[in-house]
Amino acid sequence: NENPLKAAAEKITEAVRGEAGPAPEIPGVPAPEPPSFAEPTEPRVPLPPKSDQSGPETVSPTGQPTGAEQARVAQSGAYLTTAQGNRLYETDHSLKAGPRGPVLLQDHHLREKIMHFDHERIPERVVHARGAAAHGVFQGYGTAAKITKAAFLEKDIETPVFVRFSTVLGSRGSADTVRDTRGFATKFYTSEGVFDLVGNNIPVFFIQDAIKFPDIIHAGKPHPDREIPQAQSAHDTFWDFVTLHTEATHHTLWNMSDRGIPRSYRMMEGFGVHTFRLVNAEGATTLVKFHWKPKLGVHSLTWEEAQIINGMDPDFHRRDLADAIESGAYPQWELGVQTFPDTPDQTFEGIDLLDPTNIVPEELAPVQPIGLLTLNANPSNYFAETEQVAFHVGHLVPGIDITDDALLAGRLFSYLDTQITRLGGPNFGQLPINRTHAPVNDMLRDGMHQTAVHTGVAPYRPNSLDGGCPFLAGNDTGAYIEVPKELPAARKVREAAASFDDHFSQPRLFWLSMTPPEREHIVAAYTFELGKCYEQAVKERGLQVLANIDGELCAQVAAGLGLPAPEPTVPHTEAEPSPALSQLGQEWPADGRIIGIVTDGNGDLAGVREVRRAVLDAGMVPLVIAPAGGKLDADGDPITVQRTFATARSTEFDALLLAGVPGRGRDAFGARDAKAGDTGTAEAPTDPRVLLMLAEAYRHAKALGGWAGAETALAAAGVPTGAPGVVTGDSGSAVLADVTALLAKHRVWERFPAAL
Ligand code: HDE
Numbered sequence: 060n061e062n063p064l065k066a067a068a069e070k071i072t073e074a075v076r077g078e079a080g081p082a083p084e085i086p087g088v089p090a091p092e093p094p095s096f097a098e099p100t101e102p103r104v105p106l107p108p109k110s111d112q113s114g115p116e117t118v119s120p121t122g123q124p125t126g127a128e129q130a131r132v133a134q135s136g137a138y139l140t141t142a143q144g145n146r147l148y149e150t151d152h153s154l155k156a157g158p159r160g161p162v163l164l165q166d167h168h169l170r171e172k173i174m175h176f177d178h179e180r181i182p183e184r185v186v187h188a189r190g191a192a193a194h195g196v197f198q199g200y201g202t203a204a205k206i207t208k209a210a211f212l213e214k215d216i217e218t219p220v221f222v223r224f225s226t227v228l229g230s231r232g233s234a235d236t237v238r239d240t241r242g243f244a245t246k247f248y249t250s251e252g253v254f255d256l257v258g259n260n261i262p263v264f265f266i267q268d269a270i271k272f273p274d275i276i277h278a279g280k281p282h283p284d285r286e287i288p289q290a291q292s293a294h295d296t297f298w299d300f301v302t303l304h305t306e307a308t309h310h311t312l313w314n315m316s317d318r319g320i321p322r323s324y325r326m327m328e329g330f331g332v333h334t335f336r337l338v339n340a341e342g343a344t345t346l347v348k349f350h351w352k353p354k355l356g357v358h359s360l361t362w363e364e365a366q367i368i369n370g371m372d373p374d375f376h377r378r379d380l381a382d383a384i385e386s387g388a389y390p391q392w393e394l395g396v397q398t399f400p401d402t403p404d405q406t407f408e409g410i411d412l413l414d415p416t417n418i419v420p421e422e423l424a425p426v427q428p429i430g431l432l433t434l435n436a437n438p439s440n441y442f443a444e445t446e447q448v449a450f451h452v453g454h455l456v457p458g459i460d461i462t463d464d465a466l467l468a469g470r471l472f473s474y475l476d477t478q479i480t481r482l483g484g485p486n487f488g489q490l491p492i493n494r495t496h497a498p499v500n501d502m503l504r505d506g507m508h509q510t511a512v513h514t515g516v517a518p519y520r521p522n523s524l525d526g527g528c529p530f531l532a533g534n535d536t537g538a539y540i541e542v543p544k545e546l547p548a549a550r551k552v553r554e555a556a557a558s559f560d561d562h563f564s565q566p567r568l569f570w571l572s573m574t575p576p577e578r579e580h581i582v583a584a585y586t587f588e589l590g591k592c593y594e595q596a597v598k599e600r601g602l603q604v605l606a607n608i609d610g611e612l613c614a615q616v617a618a619g620l621g622l623p624a625p626e627p628t629v630p631h632t633e634a635e636p637s638p639a640l641s642q643l644g645q646e647w648p649a650d651g652r653i654i655g656i657v658t659d660g661n662g663d664l665a666g667v668r669e670v671r672r673a674v675l676d677a678g679m680v681p682l683v684i685a686p687a688g689g690k691l692d693a694d695g696d697p698i699t700v701q702r703t704f705a706t707a708r709s710t711e712f713d714a715l716l717l718a719g720v721p722g723r724g725r726d727a728f729g730a731r732d733a734k735a736g737d738t739g740t741a742e743a744p745t746d747p748r749v750l751l752m753l754a755e756a757y758r759h760a761k762a763l764g765g766w767a768g769a770e771t772a773l774a775a776a777g778v779p780t781g782a783p784g785v786v787t788g789d790s791g792s793a794v795l796a797d798v799t800a801l802l803a804k805h806r807v808w809e810r811f812p813a814a815l
Contacts, residue, residue, distance in 0.1 A: 069137070141171055181446070182481050183231040186276055187242045189290075190225035191324065191377035192445040193384055195434035197247055197394070203429040206345040206398060207337040209458030210537075211249040212429055221246045221492060222434060223448055224324040224380070228279050229290025234373035236365040237290040238319040238584065240310070243329035243351060244450045245432070248496040251537055255454040256349060257474070261318055262330035264415045265307040267559050269469015275300060275307065293591035302600035305562040305607075309416045312566045312608065315584035317359035317577060317642060322805070323379045325390035325651065326358040333467040334412040336401065336460040338542055346405065346412055346462065347396040348419065350426045354391040356647030358805045361759045362583060364710045371708045381437050388651035388678065389435045395426035403547075405462065411558040415466045417565055420637035444492045449478045457539045465555075484508050500529040563607045568634035570609050574643045576811035582612060586619030598622060607631075646803035650678040654798075655702070655712035657684045657749055660691055662719035663767040663791065667691075668698055670716060670791035677799055682712070686722055686746065704748040709755035713805075714798050717753070717765035718791060720772045722746030750776040760784070760810040762801035764794035783809040 138146045147168060154166035162169070184190075201214025211218040225242035226235065241260040246253060265275045278300030281287050288294050292314065301307040313319065321327045329351030337345045360368070368375045383390060397419055399407040407424065410417050438444035451474035452467060461467055478487045484507025487493055502518040517525035532538035573581065589601045598620055605613035606627045617624035638644065654674045658667050667683065674681035682701045683691070690697035702711070704722060709715065722745045753776035756763055764786040765773055778785055784807030786797040801807060 067137075141168060142175070181483070184225075184481065185477065186227050187225035187244075188231045189229050189233050189235070190223045190242065190445055191380050192221060192223040192438055192448065193380060193390075193434040194436040194438065195220050195222060195389075195432060197245075197430055197432050199430045200428060202427065203337070203396065204339075206339055206343075206347070206396075207458035208340045209249070209254070209337075209456050210251050211247055211254065211456070212458070216250075218250075219248045219496065220432060221248075221444070221448060222432070223445060223450070224327075224376070226290060228292065233290035234369040235376035236320060236360060236368045238292060238314060238362070238365065238588075239290065240314060240319070241321060241324070241327055243327065245329075246448065246450060246454075246493075247456075249456055250497055251456045252497045252539075253454045253493075253495045254456040254459060255450045255452065256329075256331055257450045257452050257470075258329045258331045258349065258351070260321065260327040260329055261310060261313045262328075262332060262348075262350075262418045263309045263313065263565070264332055264466060265301065265310045266304075266466065267306050267414055267416055267555060268465040269467075269473070271304070272469065272473075275304075293588040295592045295594050295597050298589060298592050298597045298601055299594070302597060302604050305604060306416050306559070308562050308604055308608065309566045309569065312569055312581070315588065316569070316573065316581050318357075319584070320360045320362060320365040321376070322358040322360050323355075323383075324376050325380065325383060326353055326355050328352060328357050329392065332415050333464045334399070334405070334462050336462050336542060337396075338458050338460055342542075344401040344460075344542055344544075346399040346401050346407075348399075348412075348424075350395045350397065351392040351432070352395055352426065352428075354393070354648070355650060356645065356805065357642050358647075359642065360710075362580070362587065363755075364759050367708060367755075368710045371710060380434075382680075383651045384434055384437050386651070386680065388680075389433050390651075391434075392432045393428045394430045394432060395428045397421070397424040397426055399424060406558070411556065413462060413464045413556075414559050415464055416559075416562070420568070420635075421639035422635075422637055443490075447482060447487070447490050448492045449474075449482060449487045449490075451475055451478075455539065457537060460542050482508075486510070502529070563629055564632040564634060566608045567632060568637060569640055570612060571634055572636040572638065572640040574641050574808075576808050577641060577643065578612070579811060582615040582619070585612075585616045589616065589620055599625070603628065642805075643808060647805065648678075649713075649799055649802040652679045652713040652802050653711060654679050654681050654795075655684050655707065655709075655715045655752075656681055656718060657715060657721045657752070658691065658718040659686050659721040659723075661723065662721055664691055664698060664718075665694070666766065666791035667718045668696070670718075670795050671698070673792055673795050677795075679799070679802075682707075684721075684752075704746050707748075707752065709752040709759065709761070712756070712761070714762040714764065714802060715752060715756045716791065716794065716798065717763075717769035717772055719767040719769060720745050722749045723772075744775050745772045753778055757782075757785070757810070760806040760808065762786070762798045762807060764788075764798040766791050766794050783807050 139150060140146050150168070150172070153162040153169045155162050197211065197218045197220045199212040199214060199216045199218075201212070203209070203212040204214070210216065222245045223242065225244070226233065226237060226239045227242065228239055229237060242258075243260055244255065244257045246255050266272065277283075278296045279292060281289055282294065282296060292298075301311045329349075331349030334346050334348055337347050339345075372378065380390070399412060399419070405412045407419055410419050412419075452461075452470045453474065455461070461471070479485060482490070485503070486506050486508045488495070489508075489510050502520065504513060504518050515525045515528075517523075520529075520531075521527065534540060570578070570581070585601070585605065589598050592598055592601070599622065602613055602617050602620070602622060603625050605616055606625045607629050609631070610624070610627070614624045656667055656670060656674075658664065671681040671683065683698055684702040684704065684707045685691055685700040686704050688700050688703050690699055749772060753763065753773060757776070757778045762784045763773065763778060766788055770780050770787055773780060773785065773787070780787060784801050786794050786801075788794045788797075
């Protein structure tokens with residue numbers, strides 16, 4: 060009487076071990092996938108083992124697999140086992156002296172299971188703790204060949220990448236759509252070793268010298284007594300620091316602009332922030348700033364949307380990225396560089412290139428595209444990949460070198476150091492997500508969590524016992540050679556250059572480059588943030604900083620705070636606006652945008668089906684919203700409901716379409732079922748949750764469309780027919796065409812300033 064499942068399990072174990080033929084079929088159970096031995100960076104194709112981390116022969120003296128081979132059999136076999144591979148017959152009950160008796164100390168399975176669980180968490184990142192990541196590929200255009208010898212930038216070279224986006228201040232479990240800077244860190248697994256471009260979505264930084272990093276972060280993190288507020292800059296310590304320390308003004312202004320609340324990671328720019336030095340094959344150098352330009356344009360949430368989303372869906376950005384990739388709408392960015400001659404003073408048009416609180420306007424130095432990034436695969440395991448990935452600004456490849464930016468210098472120390480605490484020792488480079496795809500022969504040995512079984516007896520140079528191996532590379536064999544730059548004769552000082560003292564001209568340039576709705580948002584953001592501070596002195600100092608940027612900005616925030624607007628203490632500089640800084644004025648593809656279609660059993664369901672199809676055909680995502688879950692019967696061809704009036708909120712959608720007057724006949728609590736022919740009341744012709752969705756979408760300047768009598772619902776929600784971006788018509792497809800055209804500009808900007 061052999062249990063057929065058990066017999067099949069035995070065979071699966073044998074198949075996984077390679078001891079039997081293909082795994083047997085079990086009735087009702089899907090055939091097991093062949094074990095995937097892929098590296099996480101190349102989900103399907105197994106990579107060759109790294110030379111010193113696992114040799115081609117990957118069997119240890121005890122007959123067990125080693126290195127990468129060991130990783131791929133980490134979880135195999137069909138039976139539950141202990142960590143040592145002993146099969147278990149039970150894991151739901153501790154070993155007890157009788158069913159109601161005391162638990163026995165000798166229960167080694169209980170002890171191992173709880174011990175491992177107790178140590179599942181590792182310390183979260185001290186900054187950028189909350190993140191989301193994806194795998195992808197980078198393709199060089201070859202356009203950078205004149206200025207760098209980096210192999211991965213050559214034409215058509217494809218390099219696997221892993222990109223992690225993050226917020227800065229919040230803990231690992233905090234919400235996504237807080238007002239904050241976003242991290243944009245890219246690991247390129249190039250043929251010449253790993254290159255990490257560890258950037259942000261804001262091109263400037265709060266401080267000019269790394270020695271102040273603990274200060275700005277202590278000020279931004281929750282107050283140390285009560286540990287509030289979480290993931291917010293709207294509190295006294297943050298504003299205390301940034302108003303006392305005015306070099307933070309430029310970055311803070313970007314945070315208060317719409318850049319601080321991106322619509323999606325897919326719709327953010329990225330910046331290397333520091334000036335880097337590129338070196339070509341002849342040894343000639345060029346200074347550059349790196350930019351990531353999203354193919355979908357740069358778009359943001361409104362502050363009210365961001366706040367609602369934090370409650371409705373704290374994983375909004377994480378979900379958006381994963382969903383887009385899963386659906387095949389792969390996000391893309393072009394990598395570009397602004398180039399500057401490598402002159403001894405390292406300035407460009409009077410802008411100090413070593414001061415990371417400066418940008419160089421694109422109108423002065425255009426961004427030249429050098430390659431394309433495509434994110435095309437989600438991580439398989441959050442912890443193994445997104446949490447354990449370790450970036451470092453010192454992971455550089457030949458052709459890319461650093462400059463004397465004092466902020467960068469501190470980072471070159473910090474990123475290695477932090478991994479020792481976070482990942483438990485110096486061998487984090489052996490974790491699968493961090494492994495280089497280039498051969499490694501490093502003579503680094505031992506240490507915590509060493510997983511390599513190194514061979515040879517002479518991990519030192521020079522040696523004769525291991526045949527002199529490894530050998531040193533030269534310029535012609537791809538060595539990383541630091542640019543032998545002359546250093547100026549200097550005294551040791553704790554000082555910054557005089558050019559670092561101008562803290563207001565660049566913020567003024569940013570402010571003057573904003574359009575009226577963007578300025579409205581900035582005023583509202585400062586009014587909110589300073590309004591959340593308790594200390595009068597902090598608010599007043601905040602206004603003084605604003606007065607030094609612009610009188611109008613200061614006057615409007617002062618009015619909101621109920622305080623007098625101070626006079627500037629530094630003269631305003633004249634700045635030529637940089638239109639490239641504004642998010643308005645261009646048109647972008649609507650790929651991956653979310654279209655909510657509100658309907659119910661009484662609506663024009665044939666029209667809904669047609670519109671759904673058209674939305675998909677346009678590369679966007681339709682979500683059908685109805686009073687209850689399940690299916691809506693459209694002439695025997697049911698439509699699946701994806702959101703209900705209870706689960707939907709306007710903030711999930713980029714545009715809303717209304718098929719008729721959905722939810723008509725419900726009472727004020729939405730409690731009664733919609734019945735055909737029930738017309739509701741004049742005041743509440745539809746479900747109140749539908750009215751809320753419409754009013755919010757209108758206030759947030761989103762495109763709205765309706766047909767089949769939808770005007771009644773729109774009017775009841777206070778949405779004037781014929782208002783900008785409100786489209787009504789006879790058929791769903793005609794309405795959708797107009798709504799899609801509106802999405803190219805992201806929002807119906809004419810509706811602002813009503814919605815902040
Ligand atoms: Fe970071 N930063 N940082 N930072 N940073 C870290 O490294 C640090 C700075 C940035 O997704 C930490 O592995 C110092 C600028 C990103 O894993 C830590 C200074 C920029 C990420 C650290 C800076 C960044 C980090 C925390 C001032 C934009 C997330 C965990 C000198 C150009 C990477 C870790 C990821 C993470 C230190 C300033 C971007 C502690 C000392 C400027 C995107 O090492």
